[in-house]
Amino acid sequence: MSVQEYNIQKLRGIVYNCLDNEQLDSAQLNVEILCAQNPANLDSIHLHGLVLYRRGLYKSAYNLTANKMHMGCAYVFALCALKLEHPQEGIYVLQKILDTIREEGISEESMESNLGKNENQRSVLPDIPSFYNLLGKLYASMDDDVNTVVCYSKALELNPFLFEAFEQLSKLGAKIKIGKVYKPTSTFSMNPPAGSELFESIAPDTSVELKQPEDSKPKGRSLFGRSNIMGTPEFSKNKVKNLTTPKVRELKLPEAPTRKTRSSVTSDAFKPPPANTSSSFPRRSNRLSASKVTSRLLMQPISGLGTPSTYDNDNTTHMDSIKTNKDSWLKRSYNFSNMPPAPNNNSDFRNFNEVTSENELIVLYGRIARAYKAFCQYDCFKAIRLFTSLPEHVVDMPWVLAKLGRLHFEIVNYEQSEFYFQKLRQIDRTRVEDMEYYSTLLWHLHKESELSYLSHELYQIDKYAPQTWVTIGNLFSLNRDNEEAVRCFQKATQLDQNFAYAYTLQGHEHVANDSFENAFESFRYALSIDKRHYNALYGLGMVHLKLGDFTKAEFHFRKAIDINPVNVILTCCVGMVLEKLGKRELSLKQYDFACKLQPLSMLALFKKAQVLLALQQYDLALKDFEKLQKLAPDEASVHFLLGELYKQLGRKSDAIKQLTIALNLDPKGSHVVKESLEGIQTIDTIDEEMNDH
Template sequence: MASRPNPHIDSRFKTTIWQLLDTEQYRSALFFAERYFCRDGDNHEARHLYSTALLKNGQTQSALHLVNLAEEEQCQECVEIYAKCCSTLGRFRAAREALERIVTDPTPVASSSSSIRPPIAIADESVFYCRAGVMAAKGNQPERAISNFEKALNLNPLLWEAFEGLCSLGSFPNIDEVFADRTLTKDGSKDDLTNSTTGVERKPSPLPMATGMGFFTPAATNDVNQIRNFDQQSQPFRLNPESSDSIQSGFGFSVENSMTTRIGSNFRGLGVSGPTIPNLGLIANSRTMSSVDEMGPAPKKHRTASLAPIKANGDKGKQTMNTGVTQKPPPRAGQPDANTTRRSTRLLSSGVGGKEQTRTVKHPPTRDRSRRPNARTRSRSHGSDNEDMLSPDTAHSPPTSSMHSPQSEGSPGPSTHAAQRAAEAMEWEAADKYIFHLLRSHAIAYQHMARYSCKEVIEAVENLTPDMQKSTSILSLVGRAYYEMVDYQKAEAAFKAARTIDPYRVWDMEIYSTLLWHLQKNVKLSFLGQELVSIDPQAPQAWIAIGNCFSLQKERSQALTCFRKASNLDPTCAYAYTLSGHESLEEDIDTAIGFFRTAIRADPRHYNAWYGLGTCYLRMSKLRQAEYHYRRASEIHPHNAVLKGCMAMAMERRGQREEAYQLYEEAVRLAPDNPLVRYRRAKILISMKRYDDALEDLLRLRDIAPEESNVVFQLAKVYRLMGSAVQSALQLATARDMSPKSLGKIKRLVETSQDEDGARDGEMDEG
């Protein structure tokens, strides 16, 4: 990954991530840390933050993989995080060796871009709302969860976990409003917050800071209207193993489907606190930023206690004359002089004539604040560093007020400072624009996935920059999208690419295991399950993968044991209950109904559980209940053709033939190559005596699934009804060869008359 250094964007990333880590918003911190690392993978600080966020999220092996570099490439912090990961995994010997190496190594490799760690952030109102939303979602209180997530996101749009929570609950906020371009203040709050000194009520800032002295520092607003554009070119999303820029697959991701799965199998298991850096993006300061902050500290000079205080505007050019002697106007009458000379018993050294002179000055211990220093005292105390550079004329020049002193050649003038401040403001606003553009572009993809708008997910990913497209979370998102589109080949390529980047990733691997189940890849599925258990035996995704492996081998009792283990590890894992229901469906429908209902209680938007309940009621001939549950599943996933086909099948059995046909038409439009919905439409066309249309569907189905005997049987039936006895006999012979067990049904079809055949609905078809 190419490094594109930009100190302002990097500061925004670092401060935001540290704030989220400090307030225990680990999911949000991981989102920004992964984006930061994808943007600049050669930056050690980005690597440290990403591995720390992974560690906090329980992905210890992935965090260890990031910092497990060659010894000559590791910096001290890499070794420290490595030791933490080893300690978490129980590898205490490796942790001890790493810590000893830190102590004994005389020349540790420095980080490539080290900076002072920002002040520790304090959890505020937005953080508590986000936590309350998480708890409400887990406690099956979706309305309270939505309310809390909305409040959290309104107070702090950087809380990515709140946005994800809303999408998972089916509440989709307006992305353009939530992540609109805005200027962040020093503490990360929005620019529309009003300062308390204006008399207008101020909203609480999202992430207040605690300084080293234990005080909370107020936020400083930064109102700038113009934002500089940044140059980020989007590239199409591709996975190409032959290219150096790609990882997997020799094809480009497109939105067309290529469904070759068997009919009826589409739905199974569907730090330390330090000083504040003035220009760190989100850090709160106790004062407004001055030009001194921007230009850095002034050159250090030896000075006594009689030095005049530096004015707040930081204009060094107005404090000294061109002679180097500090002058100031006499105090007004009745006004105490705050800069009274105090000569203590310290040793003063000066470089006059290249020799050091030591003067011992004795004074009473008490300080006379009413005493005024004379001009000679001021001259000697301020000019001790510069006496060797003064000419006789300049040394005795009359005192001049600093208000009228000319600018020295080495100090920038007021116009230069103004230009620097303006340029600095533009840089910060460009960083803010980059952050919110990043949030918007990723939020679009995630929201489309929550809506199951899978084609739009792929389009949104293609609009991301190439470095962001290759992040593991985005590749997993693409894999899920293709899986929901039943495009299993491309889904497998995306998941393989994600595991190439992070071979220890556990999240989303339950979907990958079900994908391998559909593809009937027993060896790969077995290897995946064993790998996941070795990575994290307490992860429910690992046991779901093992359960899928047993299910593929028709060992249902073992599969149910693994799914039960997954649900015990995570009682909110709806997918484990759903897979248990599918395994129980063939043997005990009542038990399967119980599993599906538990899954819906864990996640009301888990459409696969609604589909499972519909299938149970359809087998029990409870057609109204079946239609209701299929409809609920289709409302959650409106782009799924199989769900619409199942809903149409329930309506067809209830006698609503015309309504059912309209649903079949919609399903075929959504997935033209899906064999199940096209087969169902062909059957209803036969019952409606539209034989030409039915024949067209069946011929296309024969090309898609040539091994399916039901398709051949229906072809023989249509030819018989159309009066083509020769073609009908030929198709019946083919069906007999493909399925010898169907000989009795074929014989009954031959013995029936043409009218009776037209009134019956394919006995050979088993759904």
């Protein structure tokens, strides 16, 4: 290795170390020195772009990595395009790289993947699942749901642990076959090749899916020879013919502070490498091909790692050699049927443990995925059951506690929702995420002191978080200061223009101010951000209900129910509209269904009893009112209607008792109660006169 090549290797190690430790200013200086010594090298340009991106200099990174046929450069360019709101340019570059891969006849599944690498095996270059995940984000920013689903699905197929792809698919309402994505493999052991053969073949994957005839292997020109998008060095054809995958013991790593994570090889690497000898997980491990170690070590265009020190312009790289090595182990035939049922040496024990460990993770991820899918589908009772059935240490994770808090909030089980949110706050006191829902819960519970304390604490933690301003807005709303509440919600939307929930709350405040046009605008904007945001549909329905447009109100309420079919409030809203339309029998069915969804829902019971009273089904109404009396002993309207019911049944003393309680609970409605009491006295007078005659 020449002095210049050694310096380049050392500088790269320094930059990696700076990036790992968030020493971005030092990384900037060192990467500029690196690029000054090697200005045309695409790996160095990618590293420079990565540093600029991490520093938030998106425009600079965007310009630097533009028009570079290199996977790393294209990825950084697309990241910057997303930040700068130029999604089409990012999509074009990423698709161009993927198209080039396909033109070369190389399957995406056979490309090196970062899946399965541990903390000592990280790769600087993005893998194919990351490409598709970023493409999904770019398409999502353009509201292209079809391509968004396609890209996220592909990313999840290639890397099932890329859970953000699963989250986005679930939020879009895509149908995901979780059993196929998170499918555990059967554990088996394998006798690895003995001696140096194991390292020469770089521990080939022995999964059944990769056991294929030689002729079935994709053909084509070398991707890396023509466009060099992986940033690998170029060799002459003569040298490549004699180039084999270097044995691990022959590698001489410089003593520069190179990042250990860039290679899975250490100085005592003659111990069997834990990842590369693995027979783990047939469905995914085939993406960690035989080229894994070589492609990573030969990625940099320097000659000190067992490669020739001179390069020709013949447009042929080490990929030919890798394909040759891959052929050699693909041609081997492992007799899986004759494999021993249990591990029989240290390597086998490690392989067995790796497969077992990965299976446990896959099963866990599958269970979490099922629960999250039910959560996104608002199948609240199922989601609660699935989340609470997870292992105890998983249930106590902040992420799971937040979901449980929201689920109980959705089914109007406010007491249990508060329990989970309080537990979440005990575990992570500085958490800002999901506090917008907790603050709305406190608003519903009329807990002003708790909401005030939460607002103050969140402001101290992060006054630039939109959730903070939603919480403060809910506090003003609880105090009936609607104008200040609107300003706070507007502040939240300024901090995050895609915060649909803040627009919805803003719309509700406009409704409280009878500013219906502004309310329409807020709710519609929320829906433009999130088409499945049922809260905004509910808001639109309420505005139409207030304006007396009952048909449109019913339409929006039913659309909200299509998204969230188990929400009791939405079901009751449909019943209220049907009542307004004079369809009491149909409204009764809605209230009855709401009571089945949640037997202790006071709203559903009250509306049902009210309709039964209007339909003169007094016995059925009496049962529901007596239940309500126990559930809501301080609700004046319950006692008033129960008094009216007793009056109809001729139970005058009970009627007077209930009406008196209603009068004491709500003095403002005294005139209505007094009229009802006077009605009882009038009835008594009429009865006395009739008896006299």
